[in-house]
Amino acid sequence: MKDHLAMGKKQLSDIATVTWNRRNHFYTPVVLAMLLLIGAIISLSLGRYGVPAIQVVRILLNRVIPLHKTWTDVMETVVVNIRLPRIVMACLVGCALSATGASYQAVFQNPMASPDILSASAGAAFGAALAILSGFSTFGITILAFLFSLLSVGLVIIVARFAPGLKVMNLILAGIMMGSLLSAGTSYIKLVADPSNQLPAITYWMMGSLAGAKSRDVVFIVIPLAIGLIPLILLRWQVTVLTIGDEEARTMGVNPHLLRTVVILSATLLTAASVSVSGMIGWVGLVIPHISRRIIGSKFQILLPVSMLNGALFLLIVDNVSRNLLQVEIPIGILTAFIGAPFFIYLIIKGEKVA
Amino acid sequence: MVRNLSFAYSFRDILKNVSFQTSQGEILAVLGPNGVGKTTLFRCILGFHRHYRGSILVQGREARTLNSRKLSSDVAYIPQSHGHAFNYSVLDMVLMGTTSSINPLSVPGKRQEETAYDALARIGAEHLAGCSFSHLSGGEQQLVLIARALAQKAKILLMDEPTSNLDYGNQTRILQQIRLLADYGYTVLLSSHNPQQALWYADNILAMEDGSVVAFGTPDDVMNSNLLKTLYGIDIALVHSDYGTLLAPQLFGDHDTSRGEKLHATMDR
Numbered sequence: 001m002k003d004h005l006a007m008g009k010k011q012l013s014d015i016a017t018v019t020w021n022r023r024n025h026f027y028t029p030v031v032l033a034m035l036l037l038i039g040a041i042i043s044l045s046l047g048r049y050g051v052p053a054i055q056v057v058r059i060l061l062n063r064v065i066p067l068h069k070t071w072t073d074v075m076e077t078v079v080v081n082i083r084l085p086r087i088v089m090a091c092l093v094g095c096a097l098s099a100t101g102a103s104y105q106a107v108f109q110n111p112m113a114s115p116d117i118l119s120a121s122a123g124a125a126f127g128a129a130l131a132i133l134s135g136f137s138t139f140g141i142t143i144l145a146f147l148f149s150l151l152s153v154g155l156v157i158i159v160a161r162f163a164p165g166l167k168v169m170n171l172i173l174a175g176i177m178m179g180s181l182l183s184a185g186t187s188y189i190k191l192v193a194d195p196s197n198q199l200p201a202i203t204y205w206m207m208g209s210l211a212g213a214k215s216r217d218v219v220f221i222v223i224p225l226a227i228g229l230i231p232l233i234l235l236r237w238q239v240t241v242l243t244i245g246d247e248e249a250r251t252m253g254v255n256p257h258l259l260r261t262v263v264i265l266s267a268t269l270l271t272a273a274s275v276s277v278s279g280m281i282g283w284v285g286l287v288i289p290h291i292s293r294r295i296i297g298s299k300f301q302i303l304l305p306v307s308m309l310n311g312a313l314f315l316l317i318v319d320n321v322s323r324n325l326l327q328v329e330i331p332i333g334i335l336t337a338f339i340g341a342p343f344f345i346y347l348i349i350k351g352e353k354v355a
Numbered sequence: 356m357v358r359n360l361s362f363a364y365s366f367r368d369i370l371k372n373v374s375f376q377t378s379q380g381e382i383l384a385v386l387g388p389n390g391v392g393k394t395t396l397f398r399c400i401l402g403f404h405r406h407y408r409g410s411i412l413v414q415g416r417e418a419r420t421l422n423s424r425k426l427s428s429d430v431a432y433i434p435q436s437h438g439h440a441f442n443y444s445v446l447d448m449v450l451m452g453t454t455s456s457i458n459p460l461s462v463p464g465k466r467q468e469e470t471a472y473d474a475l476a477r478i479g480a481e482h483l484a485g486c487s488f489s490h491l492s493g494g495e496q497q498l499v500l501i502a503r504a505l506a507q508k509a510k511i512l513l514m515d516e517p518t519s520n521l522d523y524g525n526q527t528r529i530l531q532q533i534r535l536l537a538d539y540g541y542t543v544l545l546s547s548h549n550p551q552q553a554l555w556y557a558d559n560i561l562a563m564e565d566g567s568v569v570a571f572g573t574p575d576d577v578m579n580s581n582l583l584k585t586l587y588g589i590d591i592a593l594v595h596s597d598y599g600t601l602l603a604p605q606l607f608g609d610h611d612t613s614r615g616e617k618l619h620a621t622m623d624r
Contacts, residue, residue, distance in 0.1 A: 106441075109439075109440045109441075111441065234460040235460065236462060237454065237457075237459075237462040237463065238454070238459055240447075240451070241451045241454050243440060243441050244439055244451065245439065247401075247403065247432075247434075248432065248434055250403070250423045251401055251423070251427055251430070251431065252431075252454045252503075252507060253423055253426075253427035253428070253455030254423065254424075254454060255422070255424075297443070297444075298441035299443065299447060301462050
């Protein structure tokens with residue numbers, strides 16, 4: 001429709017883009033997965049008790065095929081019992097938060113949506129604070145945080161369902177209200193908590209940490225993660241179409257309200273599980289889908305896996321900093337904000353690159 | 356196709372006894388000033404409003420009984436081009452049209468890609484396939500949205516003011532393209548603010564005022580100065596020429612002094 005010369009140029013470069021894109025859809029996840037594997041092995045060898053990377057590989061391989069023992073028992077205990085659960089946990093939490101962020105951003109048709117927009121984190125914080133106040137064990141804290149997180153998002157969905165008008169707007173408003181209600185509740189619990197032990201515990205929990213992650217916690221997050229991810233993966237193309245807008249999606253045969261509800265429920269399962277084991281880890285769910293969208297484009301079927309891998313890789317790296325930078329461990333929630341916020345500002349200044 | 360359709364939001368009647376029908380290969384232009392219910396009419400046909408009275412028969416089936424997936428295989432909607440939160444390539448945009456033809460749990464494959472390329476080729480836009488949608492001009496975006504509707508393989512196309520944001524050249528190109536599609540066998544319903552376009556390109560005109568039909572028929576039968584005065588409150592002369600009938604708006608205040616008041620009355624409503 002414009003002049004032919006300009007068109008010809010556009011055409012040429014675009015054909016190149018299409019082929020490049022298609023190849024990328026295959027290679028990007030593979031490269032990221034390999035980086036993640038290498039990252040995990042390096043992370044296993046890092047720490048106050050250094051274990052050479054080659055020994056790490058041998059220790060892990062020994063579990064599958066018996067090898068000649070070249071490592072000490074201490075090395076094996078450190079790698080398998082202490083570091084491995086934590087590293088797997090960092091990857092799973094990063095993966096879950098990023099998947100939620102990508103899903104929320106898609107179904108709210110808004111790149112600013114983050115996993116805590118529907119009060120999932122505020123609910124978990126309230127549940128955890130309540131559990132600490134009641135003197136529950138660490139596992140009890142996780143369970144109560146998980147339940148309150150699901151409960152608060154469930155209430156948000158119910159409120160939004162009965163309100164008239166735009167559904168997306170209702171959900172977000174109800175989420176903000178619920179979030180502020182719950183943080184008021186959390187503040188009250190902090191007020192009445194014992195300042196010598198309960199109050200610090202609550203405060204520390206809210207900073208987010210992967211310290212003390214055990215195999216039991218890994219199991220606890222794996223099950224909801226799997227259950228939540230299945231619908232997201234199956235509905236990947238429908239979600240892509242929904243990002244165009246409710247009405248257009250509907251005229252193309254997608255049921256927007258049903259689809260959004262299913263996606264929100266699945267994604268909330270992911271957040272609730274990860275927040276309840278790790279505390280509040282901000283920024284990952286907002287920033288990682290953004291970066292992934294720049295790398296691979298907005299199509300949900302490819303954005304979801306790439307976001308998950310990027311999220312896992314990001315949190316793995318940040319957790320290494322958290323463990324190894326200082327003598328005292330730095331809560332990971334603080335680090336993700338320190339790294340995430342400036343990076344986000346950089347992305348905003350650099351402007352939108354179009355895929 | 357549409358019989359005695361009425362629709363009301365709580366206490367306000369939007370559509371009153373609207374009846375019309377179209378047949379295959381026709382362009383029906385819906386004319387009328389802003390707020391007469393053109394958009395509501397389209398939304399009823401698209402299944403957004405299901406509590407209407409009367410009946411809307413799409414290929415012999417009542418629209419409100421069809422779910423969005425079934426309805427989308429009969430009726431495709433072409434919105435005005437507008438910005439989206441996320442950006443996609445033109446090919447992906449057109450591929451979205453194939454959604455209702457694939458399993459909801461799968462993604463479009465090779466065959467759907469061919470459908471998408473065919474749809475782009477039919478409107479002469481295959482060279483845009485790899486471009487990013489948001490970088491296209493308004494006219495190109497409108498073409499891509501038409502291609503998306505073609506990929507949907509629905510035979511009825513609903514267009515909401517397809518030329519409203521376009522410059523004159525692109526308006527004409529889009530309308531010529533729509534005419535070609537109708538000649539090819541598509542049924543096109545479009546709302547328009549331009550009665551001249553309706554005269555040139557439409558087979559039938561549905562003129563609406565205040566939720567009711569004031570005229571329905573071929574352009575030659577229904578288009579006259581009285582109708583245009585009713586619809587828009589201005590005097591327009593019809594000039595018959597070798598190139599079709601041309602509309603010539605009369606300069607304000609020529610001979611009718613009450614026109615100014617009527618214009619106000621129309622705008623107030």
